[in-house]
Amino acid sequence: MLTGHHSRVTDARRQLTVELISGASGLVLALFMWGHMILVGSILTGARGFDWLAGTLEIYYIAQPTVVVILALFLIHAALASRKIPAQLAERRRMIELGKTLAHAGRDRPANASAISPLQAHVESQLWIWQVRTGMVVLVLGSFHVILLGLDVLTPLFGERPGIEALTSAARVKAGLWLPYAILLVCVEFHASVGLYRLAIKWGAGRLLSRRTTRRIESVLLWFFLGLGVVVLLVLAEVLPPPFEFLLTEPVT
Numbered sequence: 001m002l003t004g005h006h007s008r009v010t011d012a013r014r015q016l017t018v019e020l021i022s023g024a025s026g027l028v029l030a031l032f033m034w035g036h037m038i039l040v041g042s043i044l045t046g047a048r049g050f051d052w053l054a055g056t057l058e059i060y061y062i063a064q065p066t067v068v069v070i071l072a073l074f075l076i077h078a079a080l081a082s083r084k085i086p087a088q089l090a091e092r093r094r095m096i097e098l099g100k101t102l103a104h105a106g107r108d109r110p111a112n113a114s115a116i117s118p119l120q121a122h123v124e125s126q127l128w129i130w131q132v133r134t135g136m137v138v139l140v141l142g143s144f145h146v147i148l149l150g151l152d153v154l155t156p157l158f159g160e161r162p163g164i165e166a167l168t169s170a171a172r173v174k175a176g177l178w179l180p181y182a183i184l185l186v187c188v189e190f191h192a193s194v195g196l197y198r199l200a201i202k203w204g205a206g207r208l209l210s211r212r213t214t215r216r217i218e219s220v221l222l223w224f225f226l227g228l229g230v231v232v233l234l235v236l237a238e239v240l241p242p243p244f245e246f247l248l249t250e251p252v253t
């Protein structure tokens with residue numbers, strides 16, 4: 001009897017630890033993604049701004065360990081966050097069915113129905129399903145990208161020296177990487193913003209903000225970083241000229 005209780009407590013403790021590590025690694029990765037988008041966004045000031053920033057992060061040995069740490073966090077997060085998936089796959093079909101029923105119920109409900117809309121449950125289930133789908137895409141394309149950038153930062157495989165350069169980044173984006181990057185961009189921004197939203201709800205944001213406000217913050221962040229990412233990708237692919245290049249042009253003497 002006592003052994004059963006003891007093993008349940010141990011199991012609950014283990015579950016909590018896993019939950020904390022997967023949440024914390026997800027949080028760090030989502031914050032990294034915003035920082036990353038701003039750093040890669042230096043291409044908007046042209047090759048000079050981008051190369052200066054990349055060079056500085058490499059000279060001070062910030063870029064090299066970051067690639068290794070991000071790859072490790074990425075794999076830890078994927079392994080821990082996906083542990084629920086097999087058990088929930090069967091529930092997934094039921095959830096879609098339930099979602100459809102709830103959406104219909106939402107349509108029929110009287111105008112003065114309670115604040116907790118049945119439609120809300122449907123949206124939340126759909127968000128979770130899309131988070132799993134986008135997570136799988138991010139795992140495949142993101143691992144490829146981080147390994148590629150690891151090779152770029154640590155070896156002279158791309159360009160003439162180890163390190164990120166605007167010339168080689170733009171060349172590979174133009175040569176075809178724009179397509180996986182565009183898919184990765186949409187999936188990672190969706191995954192990170194929905195992940196942060198779910199994390200906020202799970203850890204008590206409801207005490208400070210209504211669910212509607214939390215969701216609105218999530219949408220603003222999603223569309224901002226998605227918009228920035230699209231412009232950055234178009235500049236990297238040399239479809240658009242860098243809009244802020246004039247800021248870094250040397251004065252004519």
Ligand code: HEM
Binds near residue numbers: 070138168185188236
């Ligand atoms: C420390 C690790 C990372 C470094 C050094 C890095 C660096 C870069 C660089 C230099 C580019 C420009 C394109 C290129 O050179 O190929 C880029 C683009 C991109 N990266 Fe990363 N990255 C890292 C991690 C990640 C991760 C973990 C993700 C998402 C899972 C990601 C998603 C993207 C996307 C979507 C683009 C396309 C640019 C855009 O649409 O704005 N990166 N990254």
